Structures are given as structure tokens and as C-alpha cells.
Amino acid sequence: MARITFKAVTKRYAGDVVAVRDLDLEIFDKEFVVLLGPSGCGKSTTLNMIAGLEEVTEGELWFDDEIVNTLPPHRRDVAMVFQSYALYPHKSVYENIAFGLRMRRVAAEEIDRRVRDAAAKLEISHLLQRRPSQLSGGQRQRVALGRAMVRQPAVFLMDEPLSNLDAALRISMRAEIKHLHTAMQTTFVYVTHDQAEALTLADRIVVMNDGVIQQIGAPDDIYERPRNTFVASFLGNPPINYLDGTIEGADGAVSFRRGGMRVALPPALAARLRGSPGREVKLGIRPEDVSRHGLGAETPAMEGIVDTVLPVGSDRFLGLKVEGCDVFVRVDKQAHHREGEPVRLALVPERLHVFDKASGLSLLADGAP
Amino acid sequence: MTAITSLPRRAARFGGPTYDERNALVLIAPLATVLFAVAVFPILYSFYISLYGLKLTRPHRVPFVGLENYVTVLTDPQFWEAVGRTAAFSVMSVAAVAVIALLAALLLNEEFPGRRVLSAVLLVPWAIPYVANALMWKWIYDSNYGALNGLLYQLDFINSYMVWLGDADKTLALIANAFVWKEVPLAVILLLVGLKTIPADLYAAAKVDGANALQRFLHVTLPALKSSFALVIVYETMMAIRHFDLFFILTEGGPGDASHVVAWRIYVETFRNLNFGLGAAMSYILALATLALAYAVIRALAQRI
Numbered sequence: 001m002a003r004i005t006f007k008a009v010t011k012r013y014a015g016d017v018v019a020v021r022d023l024d025l026e027i028f029d030k031e032f033v034v035l036l037g038p039s040g041c042g043k044s045t046t047l048n049m050i051a052g053l054e055e056v057t058e059g060e061l062w063f064d065d066e067i068v069n070t071l072p073p074h075r076r077d078v079a080m081v082f083q084s085y086a087l088y089p090h091k092s093v094y095e096n097i098a099f100g101l102r103m104r105r106v107a108a109e110e111i112d113r114r115v116r117d118a119a120a121k122l123e124i125s126h127l128l129q130r131r132p133s134q135l136s137g138g139q140r141q142r143v144a145l146g147r148a149m150v151r152q153p154a155v156f157l158m159d160e161p162l163s164n165l166d167a168a169l170r171i172s173m174r175a176e177i178k179h180l181h182t183a184m185q186t187t188f189v190y191v192t193h194d195q196a197e198a199l200t201l202a203d204r205i206v207v208m209n210d211g212v213i214q215q216i217g218a219p220d221d222i223y224e225r226p227r228n229t230f231v232a233s234f235l236g237n238p239p240i241n242y243l244d245g246t247i248e249g250a251d252g253a254v255s256f257r258r259g260g261m262r263v264a265l266p267p268a269l270a271a272r273l274r275g276s277p278g279r280e281v282k283l284g285i286r287p288e289d290v291s292r293h294g295l296g297a298e299t300p301a302m303e304g305i306v307d308t309v310l311p312v313g314s315d316r317f318l319g320l321k322v323e324g325c326d327v328f329v330r331v332d333k334q335a336h337h338r339e340g341e342p343v344r345l346a347l348v349p350e351r352l353h354v355f356d357k358a359s360g361l362s363l364l365a366d367g368a369p
Numbered sequence: 370m371t372a373i374t375s376l377p378r379r380a381a382r383f384g385g386p387t388y389d390e391r392n393a394l395v396l397i398a399p400l401a402t403v404l405f406a407v408a409v410f411p412i413l414y415s416f417y418i419s420l421y422g423l424k425l426t427r428p429h430r431v432p433f434v435g436l437e438n439y440v441t442v443l444t445d446p447q448f449w450e451a452v453g454r455t456a457a458f459s460v461m462s463v464a465a466v467a468v469i470a471l472l473a474a475l476l477l478n479e480e481f482p483g484r485r486v487l488s489a490v491l492l493v494p495w496a497i498p499y500v501a502n503a504l505m506w507k508w509i510y511d512s513n514y515g516a517l518n519g520l521l522y523q524l525d526f527i528n529s530y531m532v533w534l535g536d537a538d539k540t541l542a543l544i545a546n547a548f549v550w551k552e553v554p555l556a557v558i559l560l561l562v563g564l565k566t567i568p569a570d571l572y573a574a575a576k577v578d579g580a581n582a583l584q585r586f587l588h589v590t591l592p593a594l595k596s597s598f599a600l601v602i603v604y605e606t607m608m609a610i611r612h613f614d615l616f617f618i619l620t621e622g623g624p625g626d627a628s629h630v631v632a633w634r635i636y637v638e639t640f641r642n643l644n645f646g647l648g649a650a651m652s653y654i655l656a657l658a659t660l661a662l663a664y665a666v667i668r669a670l671a672q673r674i
Contacts, residue, residue, distance in 0.1 A: 053573050074579035086570035090592035099588070100578035147578070 002063050002077070002154035002187050003029045004050060009059035011045050011211075019045040021211040023059070032181050032188040034202035036195060036234070042211035043191045044159055050189060051157050052076050063154075074103070076155070079148035083160040085140045087132040087147075093119075094128040097146045104151075111150075118146040121183075138169045145180065156181075158190045162197065174200050195235045199223065207231050224351075229360035232284050232353060238317065241327040242282045244357060249277040256283050256354065259323040263300040266349040272363060273354075281363065284353030287317070287330040290345040300347045302327070306337045318343070419650040425643035438650035447626075448634065448651070454541065455630040459609035461545040462552070466605050467598070469549065470556030475590075477557065478564045495554035503618035506547035510534050510619070534620055537627035544615050544628060552608060556601045563597030564590070599670035603663050610659050631655050 004027040011020040020042040027033045035043035048054040049061060052073035060067050068076055079100070087096050094115055101111045119125045122142040132140055141161065148156060161177070162170045178201055181188050192198055198205050199219045207214040207222060207230075215227040226232035232240045245258030254270035256263045263283065265273065273279065285302070295301060304320035304327060311317075316335055320327045320343065329345065337343055354363045386394070422434045442448050477488055494502065509516045512532040521527045534540055567589065575585045613632040616622060622629040622637065635655065639648030 048573075051573075051577055053576060073576045074581075078577060080574065080577045082570045082574060084568060084570045086568065086574035088571065088574075088588065088592075090595075091588075099575075099580075103579035103584060147574075151578075 005062040007060040009061060010057050011049060012057040019211050023213060027187060027189060029187055030185055032201060032203045034190045034192060034198040034205050035208060036192060036198040036205050037208035038193055041208040043208050047157055047159055047189060047191045051078050051080050077153050078155040078157055079151040079153035080157040081144045081148050081161045083163050085144040087140055087143055089132055093130050093143050096143055097150055100147060100151045114150040118149045122146050137165055141165060154186060156186055156188045160192055207234060227362050229355050236286055238287050238328050241285045243325050244282055247273050247277055247279040247281055249274050261323050263347060269354055280357040282355040282357050284355060287328050289348050289351040290329045292331055292335055292345060295346045300349050301344055302347055303344045306339050306341045306343055309337055309339060415649045415652060418645055419653055421646050423645040438646050442651050442654060451629050451631045451634045455610055458541050458545055458630060459606055462548045462609045463602060463605045465549045466552045466556050467601060470553050470560055473557045474560035474564055477561055491557060492554050494551050499614040502551045503615045507619055510543060535624050537624050540620055540627045544619055547615050548612060552605055559601050560594060560597050563594045567593045603666050607659050607663055
């Protein structure tokens with residue numbers, strides 16, 4: 001049971017390097033929060049501050065109703081899974097899992113019961129006498145999970161726990177971690193740079209960059225309504241396309257214009273932008289938000305020349321040249337386009353993103369400029 | 370290199386050495402010749418000598434005596450006393466080197482201002498040749514103008530200058546001290562390399578698991594250092610057992626026979642008594658004993674790593 005609250009927390013290293021700047025974040029009890037961002041964005045530092053492995057330079061870190069700024073790790077009731085697994089190489093699997101309990105002077109029978117219980121749940125019972133060096137990557141990962149599980153901590157911290165696994169194993173372990181969260185009924189804070197992991201696992205995602213939170217929200221929310229170009233680009237694979245252009249507001253209808261391309265904007269956006277014709281913006285189009293069907297005279301559309309065709313089995317990706325820009329879109333595999341061919345694709349107006357060109361902020365978000 | 374070795378070309382003559390084999394022989398030959406001259410030949414020749422009664426005091430009569438020299442050495446009570454002193458010196462030295470080096474390595478593994486300077490200073494003894502080190506300590510221990518006397522006198526620990534190396538009870542310990550001073554740097558480097566290989570995540574994991582500083586040392590640091598430690602102990606034991614320079618320069622085996630160790634005894638027998646046969650036999654015994662000991666230590670430690 002733990003609610004974690006950051007109040008204006010800053011982490012500064014020697015030499016005035018700021019890893020985390022003025023962080024305000026509340027993680028609710030039993031919530032699964034994913035800290036997402038590129039390397040060096042401050043997500044691991046944030047996690048380490050929760051663990052007590054890094055000191056908070058400024059601000060307050062609360063666990064429930066207690067300030068824990070100076071509380072050492074072992075008194076915080078947290079367990080952590082590391083990217084490198086950090087298993088004790090000279091101890092057996094059993095002793096690795098039991099170590100945290102031994103350090104807390106839990107009775108021997110209780111330790112044995114919990115270790116065997118966790119091992120059974122993780123299907124590593126037959127490995128208990130082995131050394132970490134005799135295990136595969138996936139097995140080591142399970143031992144690391146087991147070591148955290150037996151502690152029955154109030155907060156479960158994971159620092160890129162799946163990064164060292166191969167792709168297939170990573171996907172199956174994602175499901176297991178999700179199950180683990182349901183079964184353990186405890187707060188999970190999970191750090192990753194993998195947007196797919198974040199989208200599948202999180203109750204809420206915290207997107208970070210340069211030590212600053214960019215957006216907090218449910219996965220769908222963040223994906224559908226990115227607050228700025230950083231968030232929009234970081235989530236989505238292949239990434240969102242941007243077309244630079246200007247706003248045109250003729251006759252009450254508001255549209256985006258780039259060269260010969262004109263896209264009528266949906267009413268919600270139009271209402272916001274009516275007063276600023278000539279404003280420079282970026283139009284964001286996700287690769288999947290185009291369609292070969294439903295093309296009418298009034299539908300907003302995009303015309304371009306097919307540059308590359310990449311079949312990926314389930315779909316087909318097309319690289320297009322649109323008004324001098326490279327645009328990458330996903331179409332169904334019945335589409336038989338050839339390179340050099342002109343193509344016209346319908347855009348879904350509600351799924352268009354418009355960002356201010358200078359600030360990169362979304363013009364759809366609340367409080368948008 | 371792989372390009373050369375992966376394509377063996379047959380010599381024209383059927384069954385002759387391949388191009389690669391010939392190349393290899395040509396390249397190895399110079400080193401092999403030198404090694405044979407300075408290592409293999411002396412080893413074999415000294416064994417040959419050890420089977421003869423070769424005394425330079427009567428160089429014209431060199432009878433074959435078989436293993437008699439070995440029997441003489443092994444049944445001589447003075448030899449066994451020397452063995453006892455060698456063992457005492459080695460245990461003292463190796464234990465001190467191991468403990469001091471471990472502490473120094475742990476210190477230098479931490480980040481603190483002046484760490485680089487301290488590391489550089491610590492390496493100085495390593496750079497000093499054995500004989501220079503021995504002469505330096507001879508001055509430090511000197512009974513008339515030695516630095517040790519000066520220091521202790523000024524700090525009021527002693528009332529008058531002492532003849533440090535003349536005290537039979539202290540001689541071995543004082544020589545061991547000089548030996549340790551010289552040997553610690555290498556041991557520190559070996560242990561520091563071991564320490565650097567321990568991932569920081571292990572300490573973080575142990576902290577989260579609730580281990581305090583001592584427990585982290587016992588459960589993370591020490592086990593990881595096992596192989597470096599084994600190396601230090603084997604190497605230093607071999608160095609200590611065979612050590613000669615300090616005994617030669619500081620005490621010449623004295624006072625009385627207080628520092629009369631096996632290496633010194635070999636020197637005396639060979640170059641003072643000119644009894645080459647006996648000296649060679651003793652050298653062989655010492656070499657085999659060192660080898661056996663090193664093998665035993667490595668076996669014992671390897672099983673637990």
C-alpha cells in the first residue's frame with residue numbers, strides 16, 4: 001500500500017547537471033505507472049529517487065503521509081528489478097530470492113515458504129539450486145522478479161526489466177508482468193524507453209524528456225491527444241508525420257495549407273484557429289490515420305507520389321512525397337501501389353493533430369496557445 | 370593473422386611441413402632459442418649437477434653421488450630450521466600483504482579528492498628494484514642514523530637508538546615489513562581490477578534488499594574478489610618463499626641464524642661453501658615445494674569459485 005507523491009522535486013548532480021527538474025507527480029496506490037522517455041530523460045533517476053538510491057536535491061518526496069527524502073532504501077518497503085537483473089553471481093537462485101528476507105530477519109520457515117511459493121508462480125522451482133551463470137536471460141529475469149516478489153513490498157520498481165531479453169520473450173514477459181500486478185495488488189513504477197511496453201502495461205504513462213514531464217495520462221489519451229510534438233513523435237511506430245504549413249481562414253471555414261495542398265480542419269480545431277490566419281503550424285498525421293476508401297469531393301485528402309513500398313505481411317507501408325515532404329503511411333495489403341505512381345488518400349479529420357510550429361505545443365490540448 | 374593461419378598451403382614435397390608450419394617454426398625459433406639458453410638448459414643442468422658431488426674447492430674430482438645430495442639436505446636439521454623460518458616469514462608477509470592490499474584497494478575504489486595522487490604514490494614501491502628497496506630499508510633500520518630510530522626517538526617511543534636488525538626476535542618481522550612494503554602495490558592493483566568488475570547494480574540491489582555496508586561487503590564485494598584474492602595469495606606466497614635480496618642485504622642470515630631462510634641457505638651453500646651439488650639439490654627441493662604449494666592453493670580456491 002503506497003501512494004507516492006513528488007512535490008517540486010529536482011535532482012542535480014555535481015557540476016550542476018540537472019537530471020530531473022521541478023517534478024510534480026502523484027502515483028496512486030496500486031497503480032501501474034510507466035515512466036517513458038529516451039535515455040537521459042531522467043526517468044531512471046526518478047525511479048532511483050523512489051528507491052532511495054539517489055538523493056532528492058530539492059523538493060519533497062512523500063510515501064503516503066510521510067516525507068521519505070532521507071529514508072534509506074531498506075526502510076522504504078520497496079523492491080526493485082534491474083535491467084541487468086543484478087543477481088548475486090555466487091549465490092544460488094534460492095539464496096538470491098531469499099537474500100532480502102534474510103537481511104530482514106524473517107524466520108527460516110517463512111523464507112522457505114515464500115521462496116518456494118514465488119518460484120512455483122514463476123515456474124523456476126527446478127532451478128532453485130542453480131547459479132545465475134547457469135541460467136538463460138529469461139530465467140534470470142524471473143529470478144529477479146522472484147527476488148522482488150517475496151518481499152511483498154508496498155512499491156514495486158522496475159528499471160527497464162525487459163530490455164535485455166529477445167523480442168519474443170519480451171512480449172510474453174509483458175503479459176506476465178501485467179498478471180503480476182493484478183495478483184500482487186501493489187503500486188508498480190516501471191521505467192522504459194519502449195513505447196509499446198508503456199502502452200501495453202500502464203494505467204498511466206508519464207512521458208519525460210530532458211528531466212521534465214511532458215505529459216501524464218492514460219495510454220490512449222497520450223497516444224490520441226499528445227500535448228506536444230515530442231510526445232507525438234515518441235509514441236507510435238512508425239512515428240507520426242509532420243507537414244509544415246499555414247492556417248487559412250476563409251469564409252468561416254478554417255483549413256491547413258501547404259503549397260497546393262489544402263486540408264479543411266474539423267470544427268473543434270477550426271473554432272480555436274479562426275482568429276489566426278497565416279499562423280505557422282505543423283500538421284501531424286499518424287501513419288495509420290489515412291484511408292484509401294471514402295474519398296469524396298469534400299473529404300480532406302492528401303496527394304502524393306509513391307516513393308517506396310514496404311510490405312510487412314499484415315499491412316503495407318508506403319513512403320510518399322507530399323508537397324516536398326516525406327510521409328510514411330500504413331495501408332491495407334490489398335493496396336497495390338507502384339513506385340512513382342500518384343496516390344490520393346483520405347484523412348480522418350478528427351484524427352489530425354495540429355501543433356504550433358514554434359513551440360511544438362498541440363493546438364488541441366486544453367490551455368493551448 | 371587469421372588470413373595467414375586459415376589457409377594451409379602444402380609444400381611441394383609430399384608430406385613435408387606446410388607453409389604455415391614452416392612460418393610458425395621460423396617465427397618461434399628466436400624466442401625458443403633464448404628460452405632454452407636461459408631457462409631450460411639451466412634447469413636441466415642444475416638437476417644434472419645436483420646428482421654429482423661438485424665442489425669448487427676440489428674441482429678435479431666430481432663423483433656421481435645419485436640422490437645422496439637430496440638425502441643430505443632432507444636429513445639435515447638445520448635445513449628444516451631454515452624451512453621453519455621461511456614458512457614463518459611467508460605466512461607473516463602474505464597475510465600482511467593480503468590485508469593491507471585489500472584495505473588499500475577498497476579505499477582507492479571510492480571516489481574522493483586526491484584519489485589519483487594517492488594511487489600514483491601507492492605505486493612507487495612497485496617501481497623500485499628489489500635491491501634498491503633492500504638498501505633503502507637498510508638505511509631506515511640503521512642503528513646509528515636510521516629513519517626509524519629517528520622517528521621513534523623524536524616521538525618519545527624509545528629512549529635510545531636501537532639495533533633493530535640485531536634483535537633476533539624482531540629480525541624476521543622487520544624483513545617481512547620491508548617485503549610487504551614492496552609487494553603491496555601489485556596486490557592492490559590485482560584487487561582493484563577485481564573490484565572494478567563488480568557491477569554497481571549489485572550494490573544497489575543489496576541496498577534495496579536491506580543489506581548494510583558490512584553485509585554488502587560480505588555478500589557482494591568479498592565473493593567477487595575471490596579469484597583476484599587467490600591470485601594475490603599464490604603469487605605472493607611464491608615470491609615470499611623464494612625471496613633472497615632482503616636477507617642478503619639486510620642481515621646475511623643473521624643475527625646468529627635468526628634470518629637463515631632456505632633461499633639464503635642455498636646461496637651460502639653454493640657460493641660461499643662452493644658446494645654446487647648440494648646447493649642445486651636444495652634449489653630443486655625449494656622449486657618443487659613452491660610448485661606443489663601453488664598447485665594446492667589454486668586447486669583449493671578453484672573449487673570454491
